[in-house]
Structures are given as structure tokens and as C-alpha cells.
Amino acid sequence: MRWNKFTISTTTQAEDFLSAMLDELGVEGIQIENQVPLTEEELEGMFIDFPPELGEDDGTSRVSFYIEEGQEYKELLVKVKKGIEEIRNYCDVGEGTITSDLTEDIDWINNWKKYFSAFSIDDILIKPTWEELKEDASDKILIEIDPGISFGTGKHETTQLCIKQLRKYIKDGDKVLDVGCGSGILSIAALKLGAQSVVGTDIDEACMTSTHDNFEINHLPQESGKFYVGNLIDDTNLQQKVGTDEYDIVVANILADVIIPMAPIIPARMKDGAIFISSGIIDFKEEAVKNALKEAGLEILEVHHQGEWVSITARK
Known part of the structure; x- marks a missing residue:
């Protein structure tokens, strides 16, 4: 299979914003290349003897995405270019140019797996799921994940913030609504933490x-989740299928621009005293989400920060 590869020349500062924009446009399989040195934790997680040699970090980055050969992409590129210019209003996107290339048969969907290890x-x-357990996990709550082409390995700051608040x-016995469930990692975490x-x-x-x-x-029964x-x-x-006054906890790991218009319909799903855990909120949109x-x-x-990302926990 051959693919059209499109690469945005940008900055490390803009990587998350561009990735979120591409995800909203339905782009699957985003590749990021930069010169940012790996942390000690990342090196340990990769279980390699010789870390990759990177050049000097100059703040530049390349964000690439792939479209199968033969698929129409002109309309998508127009939306991507518009998205880049919108991001330029609040973030240094650097050149912001898009180059294209035709790649041969590559397993780009699975190449990222070498960077996802247990944590x-x-x-x-x-x-x-493809990694052997390298430690005794008898004292831990084990969650195994294969995100496939869905968002949700648990590595991203926003997912970690949600899991900590679910914890x-x-x-025991709570009913949980997971809005934007992705790979199902938060639903699985909720059940393993005691949700009914x-x-x-x-x-x-x-x-x-x-x-x-x-x-x-x-090993979770399918009937434990709809x-x-x-x-x-x-x-x-x-909304009718999901129900009214049903849930003890609602969790939404999406984006601020989705949480804000969603806010008015969330309380109706919640029981009195129920908890709403939201994340996927970039730091400069914190106040807008809180107000909504x-x-x-x-x-x-509660409001918690991890890197540039924010989690807001609220109660009905």
C-alpha cells in the first residue's frame, strides 16, 4: 500500500496544538519528529542499551500525517492550512509550511509502538498488550491496552490527570459516563477501580x-460497558440513550473547545452530588472552561496541571 505523506514544518511548542487540530479533522496516525532529548524516564521505559543520537535541539519539529493513495485530500489540506493559521494567532508555529511525498508500503500505523512501554x-x-511484563505486578492494578488507531495509551498528560482523579x-458500585472514550482506557480504569x-x-x-x-x-465482561x-x-x-440523572462520575478527556459547548448538557446526566472530571484542556483555556x-x-x-495541560474536577 502507498501513502501520501504530508509534513508540517513547525516548532516543538506547536506540536500538541497541531496534533489536536489534526485529530479534530479526523486524521489518523500522526508522526512527530524533533530533536528534544529523551528524559531518563523515557530512556528507561524504552528498554534499550543505546539511545538514539539526536542533534542539537533547535526548537523545530516536523508533524506528519498520511492519506492513503487514491483518497481525496484537497479539502482536508485547505482545513489543515486554515487550522495552522488559527494556531499561529496564539502560538509560534514557525514556518507552518506543508510538504508532500509519496511513500512506499510502510507500517506507519504500528511504527509508534516501539515508543509505548509499560509505566x-x-x-x-x-x-x-505486545510487551511482556517486566516486573511483579501483584501489588498493582494492571491495565493492558492496545489503542489501535484510537487515542488513549495513558501516556499523555491529559489521560494521566483523569486517571489520578478517577483514583x-x-x-465501589459507581456508574460512570466516559465521554470521548477513545481506546476505552478510562472506562477500563473506572471498572478496575470499583465502578459497577x-x-x-x-x-x-x-x-x-x-x-x-x-x-x-x-478480562472485563462486555455487559459491564455500553x-x-x-x-x-x-x-x-x-442523550436519551445515555440517560438522565444516571451517573456518579462523568469523565471527559477531550479538548477545551468541545468541553465548553458540552458543559450545559453534562449536569442532566449526573446524579446530585456527582463528580465531573474534565481534561484535554490547554492551560490558556482553563478560565474559559471553568466559566462554562x-x-x-x-x-x-479542584484544578490540576501537568505540563501545558489542565484537569478540572467539579461537582453537581
């Missing part, structure tokens, strides 16, 4: 396959 969040051990607030059942939604149908597969990998494709913001049929949650009638309980 812990407190007493929770998250392990890729804090979940009680989960309901998940995502706009990407591929996430349903990933989630069901990961439930099976983690998952639906759709946009909870404006899909009234989906307050206007929706929620009480802000």
Missing part, C-alpha cells in the same frame, strides 16, 4: 472496536 500511575500499571473519587458499570461515547466508530477489544484483553457512536452535544437521541462549568451550575472542586 505506572501511582498503583496502576499500564502495559501495552481519588470512584467508589460504564457508558461511553465517541464520535469515531473505530473507538467502539478498540474499546471492546481492550475490555476482552482486560458504548455509543455520536456527539453528545447535539445528538438528542444519544460554573454557568452550567457545577461547583469547581
